[in-house]
Amino acid sequence: MTSLLTAAPSYCARFGVAVLLAALADFFFYGQPIGITLFLFGTTLAAAVAAIHPSALSARGLWLGLAALLVGLLPLIENVSALSVAIGLAAMVVFALWLVGRLRRELARIAGQVALFLLAAPFRFVHDFFRWRKAARRLGQRRIRLAAIGVWIMPLTLGAVFLALFGAANPVIEYWLSLIDLRALLDLIQLPRLAFWLAVLAGVWVFLRPRLPRFFRRIAHLALPIPLGVQTKPAKAIEDIVFGKAAILRALVVFNILFAVQTALDATYLWGGIALPDGLTYAAYAHRGAYPLIVTALLAASFVLAALRPGSATSSDPLIRRLVYVWVAQNIVLVISSILRLDLYIGIYALTYWRVAAFVWMGLVATGLALIIARIALEKSNKWLLSANLLTLSVTLYACSFINFAALIANYNVEHSFEMTGRGTKLDFWYLRSLGPSAWPALDRFLEHQAETNAASIPSYRQLARLLGQDQARYRAGQENWRAWSFRDWRLLRTLDTYIPFVVPQGSEPFAPGR
Structure with missing residues (x-):
């Protein structure tokens, strides 16, 4: 408790x-x-975190830690998204904990520390404030703090009087004072803005004073007494049987x-090209099995x-190990x-965000199953297995933060649409x-x-072209603010500059590009 006061x-x-x-x-x-x-x-x-801990600046491996932090923040340069923000936030947490020597070594424990840090983050600022005030009152330092504030009353009051006098005596100072719009200053005091400041203060405070919550440790030490008696043997016997x-x-x-x-059915219908039973299409066969099979693999x-x-006894049995290898391989x-x-x-019903996520998720599940075999062999x-899976997940999410999935989906759907190829489903350009x-x-x-096919005279296409023109105008106007810059937006603007805007046809005239 006194550590807050001594420092x-x-x-x-x-x-x-x-x-x-x-x-x-606020400015950003x-x-x-x-x-x-x-x-x-x-x-x-x-x-700021490094500067507030000057002893850490001479720590061994500082440059390596800074390089790792920069790697974690790089996705924010490529594009600001929920994924890049999450990666950057996790990198900041790891850097702050490492800087104060509280970071564990195992990846699984690091992931737990990051989760606990973020869970306690919204409450850390308020907790430290009341803890500090409580300690100050116990040690009788309340008067000292009030005196530290009181010493500024007289200088500020007299300073305001002198400033008013100088304004009356000096036209230049009077002009400067006339530029101060008190109403505009009062307008800056807004409840949403005040809430924003408080949220930022609470957010940055946890990094300036990085700590992990202690109540989780107390819960971990709690253990319910297990009565010893006649019930122990039957429970053990049931466990051995089941x-x-x-x-x-x-x-x-x-x-x-x-x-x-x-596996034999999939090999017959999906890979062997055997005709499906009557009334069942490949799309229905594929859709009905894709997600349940992943749940099965997880179970x-x-x-x-x-x-x-x-x-355990089962892990050392050679026959069980072989059967597990075969089963995991299946x-x-x-x-x-x-x-x-x-x-x-997807070849029939096009690509969406959820279907891309399903591909990534299935790849992670397959990798996790392979890691299970590695763990047994x-x-x-299990801690090693958890760390390996967390490492795989982290690398995958980091790589995904640099992939423009929106462009990937749009390019795939356009290139495989009915309008472009003559087969498949029609393009959902509103999506x-x-x-x-x-x-x-x-x-x-x-x-x-x-x-080129004179199909753009259809009213829906003309409407799409008009809306795209309006969207691009708003987008370019927003990009004029330097705060909105990102590497992905910069590349997109260069790509859009290579396209000459379309001329929206009037009436039923053929639709043609303006170049």
Whole structure:
């Protein structure tokens, strides 16, 4: 409790830095578009965290930590999205904890620390404030704080009187004072803006004074007493019967047979090209199985982890280990089959954000299953498996933050649409328009193609061209503000500059590009 008071200058310095950061955030973000300013604010906050802990500047590996932080913040330069913000936020948390020597070594524990840090972040500023005031009152330092504030009353009051006198005596000072619009200053005091400042103060404070909540440790130490008595042996006997080696062996045999049947069906219909039963289309076959098979693979993975715990009797049995290898391999084939099902479905019904996410998710599941085999073969712990999966997830999400999925979806749907190829489904250009500016180059190519086929005289195409022109005008106007800059937007503007705007035809005249 007294640590806050013994480090009172440091505490006040942190608060002063937090206020300056809040003012910078007001300049960057309040009522402004968000772009490169998020990266600039993140680097400024990191510099403030390093400066507020001067002893850490001489720590070993500082440059390596700064390089890792920069890598985590790079996605914010490419594009500001929920994913890039999450990656940057996690990098900031790891950097702050590492700087004060509170970061664990294992990846699984680091992930837990990041989660706890973010859960406690909204309450840390208020908690520290009341804790500091409570300690000050206990140690009788309330008068000292009030006196520190009181010493400024007289200088500020007399200073205001002198300033008024100088204004009456000096026309230049009078002119400067006339430029101060008190009403405008009062208008700046707005409840939304005040809430914004408080939110920023609470957000930056957790990085300036990085701590982890203690109540989770207290909960972890709580243990309910387990009564010893006659009930212990029956419970052990039931566990041996239901989850023993014999039960697991039989379960693996049954599961392998069931999965083999499913794999054989997929090999027959999806890969073998055998005709489906009457009334069943490939799209329906693909759609019905894609997501349930992933759930099946996840349940299988959970069973394997529970059945083959490190050091258990089942994990050392050679027959059970072989059956697990075969079963997990079948699960990997099952995931690959799910990916093929989804690909067939997309070939008919086009691509969407959710279907792209499904591809990524299926790849992660397949990798997780392969890591389960590695864990069993190498006799690693579940902690190792969790860390390996977290590393895979982190690398995947980091890579995804640099991929322009909106452009990917738009390009795929345009190139595989009925209007462009003569087969498949018609282009849902209203959905593509909802994807935002990244979809515009693909829509421009689509309209060019429609102009060449004289199909663009259809009113819906004319309406789309008109709306795209309005959207691009608003987009270019918004990009004139430097705060909205991002590397992806810069590339998009260069691409859009290569397209000459379309001329919207009047009446029923053919639709033609303006070049």
